[in-house]
Amino acid sequence: MASTAQTMVIKPKKTLSLRDFQEIWNHRELLYFFTWRDFKVRYKQTFIGVAWALFQPIMSMIVFSLFFGKLAGVPSDGVPYPIFVYVGLLFWQFFSDALSDTSNSLITNQSIVTKVYFPRLILPISTVATKLVDFGIATIILIGLMFYYHFVPNMIGLLLLPLLLFMTFIAALGGGLFLASINVKYRDVRYILPYFIQLFMFITPVIYSSSIAGKYSWVLAFNPMSGVIQTARAAFLHTAPINWLLILISFIASIIILIIGTIVFKKTERYFADII
Amino acid sequence: MQNEIVISVKNISKKYNITHQRGGYIALRDVLANIIKNPFQFLKQKTKEATGIAKKEEFWALRDINFEVKKGEVVGIIGRNGAGKSTLLKILSQITPPTEGEIKINGRVGSLLEVGTGFHPELSGRENIFLNGAILGMTKKEIVSKFDEIVSFAGIEKFLDTPVKHYSSGMYVRLAFSVAAHMDPDILIIDEVLAVGDAEFQKKCLGKMDDITKKEGRTILFVSHNMDAVKKLCPKTILIHEGKIKKIGPTEEIISEYHTSNKGLSHDQDIYQDKNLDITLSQLEILNHEGKIVSALQSGHSGSLRMLIKTNQKRDSIAVTIGINSIQDDKRICVMYSPLKNDTLTLTPPQTYITCQIPKVPLMPGQYHLTLKATSENQTLFYLPGKVDIEVENGDFFGSGKLPDPSWSGAILVDHNWQSEHLK
Numbered sequence: 038m039a040s041t042a043q044t045m046v047i048k049p050k051k052t053l054s055l056r057d058f059q060e061i062w063n064h065r066e067l068l069y070f071f072t073w074r075d076f077k078v079r080y081k082q083t084f085i086g087v088a089w090a091l092f093q094p095i096m097s098m099i100v101f102s103l104f105f106g107k108l109a110g111v112p113s114d115g116v117p118y119p120i121f122v123y124v125g126l127l128f129w130q131f132f133s134d135a136l137s138d139t140s141n142s143l144i145t146n147q148s149i150v151t152k153v154y155f156p157r158l159i160l161p162i163s164t165v166a167t168k169l170v171d172f173g174i175a176t177i178i179l180i181g182l183m184f185y186y187h188f189v190p191n192m193i194g195l196l197l198l199p200l201l202l203f204m205t206f207i208a209a210l211g212g213g214l215f216l217a218s219i220n221v222k223y224r225d226v227r228y229i230l231p232y233f234i235q236l237f238m239f240i241t242p243v244i245y246s247s248s249i250a251g252k253y254s255w256v257l258a259f260n261p262m263s264g265v266i267q268t269a270r271a272a273f274l275h276t277a278p279i280n281w282l283l284i285l286i287s288f289i290a291s292i293i294i295l296i297i298g299t300i301v302f303k304k305t306e307r308y309f310a311d312i313i
Numbered sequence: 314m315q316n317e318i319v320i321s322v323k324n325i326s327k328k329y330n331i332t333h334q335r336g337g338y339i340a341l342r343d344v345l346a347n348i349i350k351n352p353f354q355f356l357k358q359k360t361k362e363a364t365g366i367a368k369k370e371e372f373w374a375l376r377d378i379n380f381e382v383k384k385g386e387v388v389g390i391i392g393r394n395g396a397g398k399s400t401l402l403k404i405l406s407q408i409t410p411p412t413e414g415e416i417k418i419n420g421r422v423g424s425l426l427e428v429g430t431g432f433h434p435e436l437s438g439r440e441n442i443f444l445n446g447a448i449l450g451m452t453k454k455e456i457v458s459k460f461d462e463i464v465s466f467a468g469i470e471k472f473l474d475t476p477v478k479h480y481s482s483g484m485y486v487r488l489a490f491s492v493a494a495h496m497d498p499d500i501l502i503i504d505e506v507l508a509v510g511d512a513e514f515q516k517k518c519l520g521k522m523d524d525i526t527k528k529e530g531r532t533i534l535f536v537s538h539n540m541d542a543v544k545k546l547c548p549k550t551i552l553i554h555e556g557k558i559k560k561i562g563p564t565e566e567i568i569s570e571y572h573t574s575n576k577g578l579s580h581d582q583d584i585y586q587d588k589n590l591d592i593t594l595s596q597l598e599i600l601n602h603e604g605k606i607v608s609a610l611q612s613g614h615s616g617s618l619r620m621l622i623k624t625n626q627k628r629d630s631i632a633v634t635i636g637i638n639s640i641q642d643d644k645r646i647c648v649m650y651s652p653l654k655n656d657t658l659t660l661t662p663p664q665t666y667i668t669c670q671i672p673k674v675p676l677m678p679g680q681y682h683l684t685l686k687a688t689s690e691n692q693t694l695f696y697l698p699g700k701v702d703i704e705v706e707n708g709d710f711f712g713s714g715k716l717p718d719p720s721w722s723g724a725i726l727v728d729h730n731w732q733s734e735h736l737k
Contacts, residue, residue, distance in 0.1 A: 047407055047416040070447040074433060074440075081435040081476070152430045153448055154407035225342070307410045310403065311329065 057303070060156045067155055071163035076170050090174040094130055098123045105244050114246045114276035120182045124273055125243035125266045127175055128201070132209050132262050133234045135168040139213025140220050140230055143309060151310050158302065161217055165210050169202070183273065193279060194272025200284070201265045208261040208291035214298030218305040221313050242266055246276070258283050261291035317419070319500060319532050320382040320405075325414035327375040327400050374400040376556045378414070382534065387526045389547035389564060390536040391571055393608055393704075397556040398536050402426060402504050405534065420499030420532070423450055427504070429489030434478035438469055438488055441477055445492045459495045466521070467491035487514055494521050500532045501525070505539070522546060540568055541707065571608065583623075584685075585695050592694050593623040594685065595664070597701050610674045610703060612726060613710030618703075619668040620685070628660040628689045633667055636684035638699065639724050643682060646724050660689075675726045676705045677719065 061068070080086045098119055105111040106118030113121035142164040143150055143157070150157065183190070220226040238244075241262045250257055257263040264287025270276045348355045375397045382388055392398045403409045405416065406424030431448040432441050442463055446456040456463075464470055467488040469480075477485055519542065526533055526546055537543050543550060543564060550567040552559045560570055585594040601607045602615040610616040618635060635649045649669055651658055658667055667687075683701045687694040710716060710726045717723055 045418045045422070047404065047411065047418070048414065049410055049412060066453055067447045070444050074436065074444055077440070078433055078435050146431075149431045149448060151408065152426045153450075154424070155448070155450075310409045 057156060057158070061158055061162075064155055064159055068159050068163050068166070071159060072166040072170070075164065075167040079167075087174060090171045091178060094123065094126050094175045095178060097126050097130075101126075101244050111245050112249070114248060114270065114274075116188075116270075116274045116276060117186055120179075120186050120188065120274065121246075121270065121276075122244055123179055123182055124269050125241075127172065127179055128205055128266050128269055129238060129241065129243045129262065130175065131168055131172040131202075132205050132265075133238065134171065135165040135206075135209035136212050136216070137230055137234060138168065139164045139209060140216035140226055142213070143217050143221055143313065144224075144227070147313050150313060157306050157309060158214075158299075161210060161213050161302075165206055165213065168209075169206065172202070179273075188274055190273045191275070197268060197272050197279070197284075200288075201269055204261055204265050204288055204291045207295040208265075211291065211293075211295035211298035214295075214302040218302045221305065221309050246270075248277075258286040259290050261287040261294065263287065264290075317384045318381050319384045319419045320380075320534070321417045322378055322380050322405075323415050323417075325375060325378040325401070325404060325411045325416060326373060327397075327404060327409070328412040329372045329374055373556055375404070375411075378553075378558055380551060380558065380561060382532060384532055385530050386549060387531075387533045387535065387547045389543040389550035389567075390534060390553060391538075391540070391543060391550060391567065392553035392559075396553045398553055399426075399504065401553065402502060402534075402536055406502050418500065421450075422500045422502065423496040423498030424502040425449070425493050425496070425504065426502075428486065428493050432477060432485070432489060435476055437476055438464075438473045438480070441488070442492055445489070446495075449493060449496050450498070451496060455497070463488075463491045463495050466494065483514070490514075490518055494518070494525065499530070500534075502534045504536045519545065538704075539707070540571075544568065584701065585697055587695060590692075590694055591624055591626050592687075594620060594687075594695055594697070595623050596621040597683070597685070599703060600668075608704065609706045610671070610676070611706050611708035612674055612676060612678055612716065613708040613712075614674060615670070615672050616674050617668050617670045618683075619666055621664060621666055622660060622687075623664045624660055625662045626660075627662060628694075629657075631658050631660055631687055631689045631694065633658055633669070634684070634686040635669055636686075636698075637676070638682040638684065640680040640682055640702070643699070646676070646681070673710070673728075674705060674708070675710070677724055677726060678705050678707045678716070679719070680704055 080089060083089060085092075101122045102119045106113065106122065111118070139161045142160045146160055150160075182188075216226050216230065240257075241260055242257065243266060247257050247263060247267050257267075264283050267277075268279060268284055268287075271279045378401060390398050390401065400409070402424070403426070404411050405418075406422070406426065408426070429445065431445055433444065436444065442460065443453070443456055447453070451459075464473060467484070467490075469484055469488055472480065472484065477488070480488070522542075523546065525531060533546075535543065535547055547564050549562070550564040551561045552567045552571055560567055583593050583595045584597060586592075596619075598606050598619045598621070599608065599610055600617040600619055601611065604617075607616075620633075631651075633651045637646045637648075638644060639646055649671075651669075659665070681703050682699040683703055684696075684698040685701065686696045707716065711728065716726070
């Protein structure tokens with residue numbers, strides 16, 4: 038627990054303050070080390086190593102393409118179903134993995150949380166960052182698919198990518214912070230969450246197109262992942278013109294999720310070491 | 314400069330709400346099951362809690378702690394288990410916030426509540442040095458500059474790139490301590506981390522600690538059960554008793570205070586009471602060879618366990634049992650049973666001392682659970698398994714000043730003699 042500040046005051050803490058952000062910045066190296074650890078440890082003692090980051094999205098793509106694309110004939114806005122579903126899966130996997138791992142991040146690091154001080158926000162943030170690395174790896178397949186199906190993303194689309202990643206990042210982080218705070222006290226979260234994530238996938242246009250909701254498709258925008266995936270498809274696969282209003286609504290929704298998550302987290306943070 | 318105050322602790326208190334659960338956390342299932350089983354009870358309870366009628370059970374782990382530490386001071390903190398030492402340390406290292414009060418700290422703080430925090434078994438020694446260093450608050454630059462020193466102190470050069478899960482426990486602990494010992498903060502807060510490794514490495518650790526403490530301007534707070542280490546390292550000591558500071562002063566004085574005036578295991582409350590049988594086990598005290606009440610038995614020395622029993626009924630020929638269990642796995646180590654020695658014991662109103670004297674305590678230093686039992690003509694007066702804990706301290710059992718290393722994992726000490734004989 039290095040603090041570069043010369044005088045430190047310890048007293049009953051209440052809420053979020055500017056000092057928290059300062060502290061996180063001071064601990065950015067630790068953030069990096071946690072991310073590096075999580076990534077490194079995951080593929081240690083595995084036979085194919087990092088290739089596992091590719092396995093899940095590829096397998097899902099194949100299975101979904103076969104059953105939903107071929108057999109059920111789910112419409113895919115006029116683009117080949119495999120690439121259509123892969124764009125959805127890419128973002129969805131990032132979001133859902135990040136959300137579930139973040140919810141457990143305090144518990145999996147219990148032994149550290151009870152023994153050393155550092156801004157607790159570091160743990161959830163580094164967990165999401167680890168998943169960002171996976172996202173990067175899985176993107177290789179998307180590039181391959183785009184070459185194969187001759188898709189050229191438009192420039193605006195490429196510029197939008199960082200924004201889409203940022204939205205996914207903060208939505209997963211916000212939800213994860215909220216769930217992690219509850220998880221410290223009620224371990225039920227750990228058991229219920231996988232189920233809810235699965236349900237959540239079906240109300241997000243991952244394997245289908247949001248156009249099936251017809252004129253009510255704007256309602257879906259309140260689910261930030263819906264906005265992210267729709268925009269990603271529009272940008273990479275030209276399924277529709279880019280809908281700026283949709284992006285705005287989803288962006289605001291994810292910011293709100295982040296704010297709620299952070300407030301709840303900060304409110305309960307001080308008891309973590311006592312009740313974990 | 315030397316008189317500059319670097320740690321100032323003002324009115325620090327810490328309250329815990331006691332919840333009666335099995336685990337540390339609550340399963341929603343249990344909450345729901347309770348609601349279904351007893352909906353009205355639950356509602357009543359909740360309304361009471363909401364309106365503030367129901368009292369939550371509170372426990373003050375620390376109450377009004379005040380002290381100051383000057384720059385360059387090395388201060389020991391001692392106290393019985395549960396006195397609040399660890400809580401104080403956790404507050405000082407910001408792991409848990411105080412309920413009341415304020416602490417001001419000037420300078421960079423490093424806290425060491427455990428060695429090897431965050432070590433990951435799958436990662437190599439090299440990787441763990443960086444990870445652990447970062448967790449302890451070192452910058453990457455610092456770690457890089459001290460890397461060789463850390464490795465050579467731990468003596469693991471050959472295994473740097475082996476996952477630490479393949480390390481022997483000795484190597485693991487050496488590496489963990491080595492990283493910690495190379496933190497370079499202005500203020501160091503340490504919890505009993507010296508009790509690691511084999512005897513030789515412990516000596517090395519103590520030596521290193523000595524170096525660290527003698528370094529110019531380094532301030533250290535050191536919590537320990539190891540009185541020898543406290544004596545060796547800290548000129549000044551704080552004695553904590555039941556969440557309060559009992560005394561601050563020169564170490565020698567405080568340690569003798571800890572040993573004698575600290576009323577052993579006696580509490581304000583009786584240990585056990587049975588109104589039907591009219592019997593009260595009021596206290597259990599530990600006496601040293603001089604008959605003084607102390608807080609712990611000492612290996613190799615004479616000591617006694619004394620129970621104070623209150624009753625209004627005279628009982629002849631009672632039999633008393635004291636069982637000693639190890640605290641790690643709760644296995645029975647030995648039983649002392651009065652009929653085994655044909656000793657007759659009598660309970661006389663209003664109160665009687667029952668004393669079990671052990672001429673030469675054969676237990677390794679550490680904590681033990683006691684089982685206390687008394688019977689009178691086949692009627693059990695009390696049976697208290699694991700209700701009381703006692704502590705055994707370092708003592709000179711063999712007359713050589715040495716004891717086996719705790720890592721050799723023996724619970725009892727057996728006196729023995731060695732000889733070699735030349736055969737022609």
